[in-house]
Amino acid sequence: DTEVTQTPKHLVMGMTNKKSLKCEQHMGHRAMYWYKQKAKKPPELMFVYSYEKLSINESVPSRFSPECPNSSLLNLHLHALQPEDSALYLCASSMQGNSGNTIYFGEGSWLTVV
């Protein structure tokens, strides 16, 4: 069982809505990630937080706004999304940002924008 918990599992939102995806881990990991995955494609990195500070933003549109309230929590705030933003959003964590660490993924949040 994954130790990275994501909520909600499914979310349907209109293009004018504001919603949030939440992620939680209690493994003591200090790096947390958001990935976006379209059908039959590999995950694409969106954001990385290291020690609660944003380390990487892969040129993600501002309608996606990440937040790391503490070392165990990671949120992704969504506003004014487009239908093409519909995808599986995966949260992940690793001990640190060192590439030698295994990254653990959550189950994902299925987002549908209508």
Next chain:
Amino acid sequence: KNQVEQSPQSLIILEGKNCTLQCNYTVSPFSNLRWYKQDTGRGPVSLTIMTFSENTKSNGRYTATLDADTKQSSLHITASQLSDSASYICVVSSPSGTYKYIFGTGTRLKVLA
């Protein structure tokens, strides 16, 4: 350009048969290579991780090999089961790319009864 390519794109086998999935990469410098299993609609789960000095690593019926000279890896599945039906993703990381893991396009495996 750092790339990870997997083959075949998809594969159908009968239950009980063996199969081998391939991963070729051009990532340099190389840190480690991981194989993940991803069930449809769920997050990827790590199967194996291999560093430069490791040639083979097993996890139950899954055996991964790595040839760092030719930059190739394979994942061999023995005595396949219906539950092996999933996408298998090869992920390579580089020490120069902190936080960045380069994902392959995946192989979709379907095991039939």
